[in-house]
Amino acid sequence: MPRGTLKRASTLPVWLSIGWRVLAVLGLVALAIGVHWYDRAGLRDNYDGNVSFLDVVYFTMISITTTGYGDIAPVSTTSRMFDALIVTPIRVFVVLLFIGTAYNFVLKRTWERWRMALIQRTLTGHILIAGYGETGSEAVDELLARGEDAGTIVVIDANPESIARAKACGCIVLEGDATRDQTLTDAAIERARAVIVTAGRDDTSILITLTARHLAPDVPISIVVRNEDNEFPARAAGATTVINPISFAGLLLASACTGPHLTDYLTDLASIRGKVALHERPVAPAEIGQPLAAITTGVGLRLYRDGEAYGFEQPQADALQPGDTVVEIVTTKP
Structure with missing residues (x-):
């Protein structure tokens, strides 16, 4: 299965995340207005021939949000190059910023809620x-x-x-x-x-x-x-x-003192990567009435009956009954 990409959750509150995006847009708009006002001689107003500050604000906003209406147009080389090389990238950036904000705070959250609800219904x-x-x-x-x-x-x-x-x-x-x-x-x-x-x-x-x-x-x-x-x-x-992992580790250490191979075998039993493994299963219909020692799927160790555990050496293990749970040692695939 393909591995996902690690992500770190944002520590910024929602209002602050939205706020810095708004400030970024306002900053870019203010930059464009300032340059247009400074170079207003390169603009021509086809309506009254006079380019006021409000005309500059209007022209900048229209240029950033659309391709313009033509009532105010850049006529000097400097103004045209500024619109081509600066205003156009600002327009793209602002659009992407708005789309990203809408995705993060509306579309993505709606999608995640719908996806989680779907998983919960089918889980x-x-x-x-x-x-x-x-x-x-x-x-x-x-x-x-x-x-x-x-x-x-x-x-x-x-x-x-x-x-x-x-x-x-x-x-x-x-x-x-x-x-x-x-x-x-x-x-x-x-x-x-x-x-x-x-x-x-x-x-x-x-x-x-x-x-x-x-x-x-x-x-x-x-x-x-x-x-x-x-x-x-x-x-x-x-x-x-x-x-209790500490107690279990103590058991392994004590076993290592009495036999050098006991710990290896116990580790094999606990892990699927070992040559043998412990397996728990319900008793099979064909095994009912047979002793625990007679099962052929593995080595029978213990059975559970009515909440009680019985070892293979106890008389209760002489005949398996319906509802018994068998614990056995089985070999794993090489």
Whole structure:
């Protein structure tokens, strides 16, 4: 997918942006009036033969906005060259400035509102990423590596630079505060497939999770917290999965002490780029009644039944039942 162009949001308020354009136009018009008045002897008034200051203002405005009516015309070489080399470019610049202003403040905004409304109406089954810092961007990269279409990933962040980076990856972006109901509603959270919360601060992430769970009671929510004490509040806020990268890093380091290859294997399992990967799926109809160890799509590790987890060594895994969820190790494509 073609990459977008990075953009930085303007920090100028709308009134100031419009104001400097108006001043630029007035400045160019004042310059043209001043030169025409200075060289008024090179102008001829075909109506009364007298070129007054008002005639100069009239002639300048008509020359800039149109090609003129011929009632006042430049007759000297200096006046003609000034009109040809200075007034004509001013006319083009003023027209482009007006067109650009109309596009930025009318057409573009109308188009963006219509486009966003269209996306909101058709957006469903998407993955919502709240926070596009280091962890959020890594999550997006991994999703893309797993074959997820960038058009099904919606990134919410209040930082314009983060939004620009997410947009460059092809994601749908929404600049705003993910702790607010309206922002998550605009991202169609109620129709999302999953929500990933990586706000960078535990308190903000928990508040986002609480808001998301309030708006979408059944959507799976995964959250990253960095303080072990916040794992329980995150689950209480409605998180389906709570990940503590510091604790996970500690597990990897401890595993490296007991075996030099354990960490490599765990990394393979976590990433789509490894030779093996963890896979979660519903039990297949043909597998019902069979033990978890008998599945042929991979190595069965665990099953989930009625919200409870059972390992392959437990008696509940001796016969798979309808509605079970299977967690297995599968090989990835070379």
